[in-house]
Amino acid sequence: MDRRQRKTREAIFDAFIDLLSEKDFNQITVAEIIEKADIGRATFYAHFETKDYLLKELSEELFCHIFDSVNNENTEHRHIFNCNEHDSIFLHLFRHFEKNDNNILKLLSCRNNELFLRYFKTDLKLLIKKQLPALNYIQFEGLPEDFVINHISSTFVETVKWWVNNGMKESDEEINEYFSKFLHIK
């Protein structure tokens, strides 16, 4: 990818994230984005068809390495996040969030960002579906699998939202305990 393209793309993402933490997605205009990113109007539309696609691509970029790190879990990763192979994927995710190494938290917690949350849940469900056999959800036996996955995913997202919106006073282990209590695991 051309360096100019990379720079422009990055500038748009940065401006957009800034604006998203200030106001609702629907209230953000393209004019504001390009002004903050300091690029031309035509340039914006050369990169993103609409504001919706911008959010979609930003989401994918943000989710990419956080989900990948859980999927392709390896020794290096476990060392960085100080966890062992028996920790649940959810604790891994909470750890990632607490480290706040990217802008994902800012977006997960801001008001009126349901579209972003929907994208997050979609990816999270795929992850849960893959890991489902590893988790012992005997207490949900008899319920349709997609129903259970949706429940776990929703509960996780709601837990993160509550956590962030309450100032993240709890540690990653604590909030994982809370979450586990809801799902009755371990």
Place this chain on the structure above:
Amino acid sequence: MDRRQRKTREAIFDAFIDLLSEKDFNQITVAEIIEKADIGRATFYAHFETKDYLLKELSEELFCHIFDSVNNENTEHRHIFNCNEHDSIFLHLFRHFEKNDNNILKLLSCRNNELFLRYFKTDLKLLIKKQLPALNYIQFEGLPEDFVINHISSTFVETVKWWVNNGMKESDEEINEYFSKFLHIK
């Protein structure tokens, strides 16, 4: 209220509900609403400041009697819905939904209607908060009350959404069983 006002208001609500089951809230224009409702533009704005307020007032109207019937539960109500005083409030709500006596189901299940769901959850939380002592949530002891209430409310909404979007094949008792399994009650 003037009969003309009532008629106009009703026409707007009906047109709006129709459009909401066709497309996203954000994609609906005032022009479409007034065309379907067959009223003038100025009339619309005489009734509702914005499209957002329209949704808010519609929501309140729809929620009003469903939540009231649970709150001011009496013999007549129990007779109509064939339930006894020990049934949980959630079973009551599932019963209401299965009867589908108003348009609430249409709106709860349609895509991209997060604003409506947020209003619903807000009212539902108040109801749950009131009923919380009656329910025995010992398994959630140690967790902040608002966190627990949010969890119950979210789980209920997700259950209803899944139920409706899967064709409501389950009976009200069955879906209430599913829901109870998630919350580990009874």
Place this chain on the structure above:
DNA sequence: TCAATACCGAACTATGTGTTCATTATTTTA
């Protein structure tokens, strides 16, 4: 060096929002 291409910027069309106001129709009340 040079061809490709990304950016610029300004103008333009199109669409939707919300307001205004004089006129007409309906309802309320005295």
Place this chain on the structure above:
DNA sequence: TAAAATAATGAACACATAGTTCGGTATTGA
């Protein structure tokens, strides 16, 4: 039932935002 009050009409209006177009300029990669 007549008069006053109120609601609806419809068309025009100003305004904001979206998304496009295009000739000129700057940057890049080979």
